Amino acid sequence: MDLQLSAEQEQLVAALAGLYSKHASSEAVRKAESSDGFDPALWGRLTEMGLVAMAVGEANGGWGATTLDLALAVEQHGRAVGPAPLVEAQVAARLLDRLGDPAVSEVVSGERMITVALHPAVDGTARGVPAGAVADAAIVLHEGALVLVDLDGRRQTFENLGSLPLADISLHGVSPDGPGARVLAAGPDAGAALERATDDWLCLTAASLVGLGARALEIGVDYVKERHAFGVPIGSFQAVAHPLADSATALDGARFLALEAAWAADEDIDRAAELAGMAFGFAGDAARAVTAQALHVHGGYGFMMEYDIQLYWRRARAWTNVWGEPSLAYRRAAAMRLGA
């Protein structure tokens, strides 16, 4: 067993930590909330740095990064609650890469942003598609076929708890291989490809939630060291300290589980899907718990919009319900193990 990152991975993490601290400050995150939770300048920097291209294999012009590399990248994204749909763009890029679709070159070059609907369209609508508000096109399972559809004129955005760029996508009038749409896969292949993309999404979102949770814990810990009550820092009270110790433990565990799931996606494919479900469920539970606790120890200040902890609390709940709640991921994982 080796839990050490490679020198290249260390460099990637350091470069991203620098980028996010400079270009995804809490001011930038707050500013993006009034524009669909999207910061085009940040997105430009991320694509320029190759964060979508890295998800695509070398044969299709990408960098051929491992899923573990992607997980380490989105962990940093999560720490900053970066206002850009990095996970969805990477998952969609990997899906296009696997299917060998020509659109993959457009996402590698950064010309187009493509996302993926995590659930099949129902009655011609894909509801709550992540990045649907800002992407140029989406991959949607529609009437048994996986369709790449341009989103102009097809999206209805909505305000949401996490200030995420979500939208409902209408597929009415989409004709396969007509203008603005293309069938990528049909039949059992289509469903299987979406399942695999869902595993990628669960795994990478788990890693983002770990980053989000780790930063929320730091915010909470810093606060309880500074804040005094009854003449002492409140962090000296066990009733305050112990839940934070539990969160620190859960987050360390969630991190290794998410990284193991990402590692398994390339190295232990038989366990990859089960681990992805477990990682999302556990990281989701851990992120919800730590953001609730870190907010609570702020007292009334935690409830104020001015303090940053609310940015983390809201996104912890949004990211863990865009696809579905943690319990659903546990079911998904267990169904694979139990063969049911």
Add this chain to the structure above:
Amino acid sequence: MDFRLGDEAEQLRHDIQLFLDDLLTDDVEAEIYRSGVSHHPGYVSGMIEHGWFAGNWSKELGGAGLDPTSQMVVQEELGRREAPMNASSVSTMVAKALRAHGTDQMRSEIVPSILRGETICVLGFTEPECGSDVANAQTRAVRDGDHWVINGSKMFTTNAHIGDYVYLLTRSNVEVSKHRGLTTFLVPLDDPGIEVQAVYTLSGERTNIVYLNDVRVADAARIGEVDGGWQVLTSSLVDEQSASFAPWLIRLLEEVEAWAVETGRHDDPDVQERIGRARAEAEVALLLRRRCTWMDEAGIPRGIEGPMAKLFSSESLTRAAQDLFDLVGPDALRSFLDPTAPRAGRIEYLMRFSLGTTIYAGTSEVQRTMIAQRGLGLPR
């Protein structure tokens, strides 16, 4: 990063499984459980024969020279199968302290005898009036020439009724602060001043309370410096701090998963959700312990990683034991070894067993305080 343990470690796991399959027949398991004592001659001789008894000790010292990963795999399998290891593992832990701090006689005679499986040592730290605050021990050792006279009582001295020595923490000096007035001894349990009384616990394990009345031992029974007991003790408790109950949680899951398949409930979403959550927690518990081993192997000093492994594994075991007990429903009430019980009642047994794990080897509160102060830097 690489999450594989390696072919050598997996082969070792397979070998241990074969040994335990052979040893732990249903009858032997029942016999061990009913005895209340986690000890079995066939276990000891088999472990010695395979070289796993003090597996991580060097070959010169009587071990098998197992690397940390191999040693961890041994522990994972012994725990998962609930091998009767308590008397042996406590004895080798004491042997380690004796090797580091004991007299020449302890090192040349008692340690080899422990490694031959001929001598059993037990722990005498906890007292009726102090557990987590172990440095507050009140059992008194008073010097009398080249002897010491000891009076007091020790709690949870598991195996004292079958053991040869107690590794005893005493108060040797009442004039100094509590951590500086402690001395440790290796006291023979056949001393006429020692009385061992049985204490029965919820897991079925028999433990003891030991009373020491004017027990007279030579100064040669002392381990380490006079009043230096705290240093001796802390060096021997390092292993306890990374104790992991992940293997017991995995065993529980194996039983509940088998129950789900046998009863055809494995496609029930509620069953899947509860098993999935406990499986995720088991994997986390396993990874937190494996991180400690990786650090040992890489030569990285550990901070709070051991306490995290102990805290999470015991808390998740306790949580899952109750939740999965509820999942099985009224049938889960049927006792361990009752012929009508599902999965031979092991789910019922493991719920009782889980209770102790958040208490011994450092309570969850002690672990959380260490994590908060040393890990998060929160003020005392």
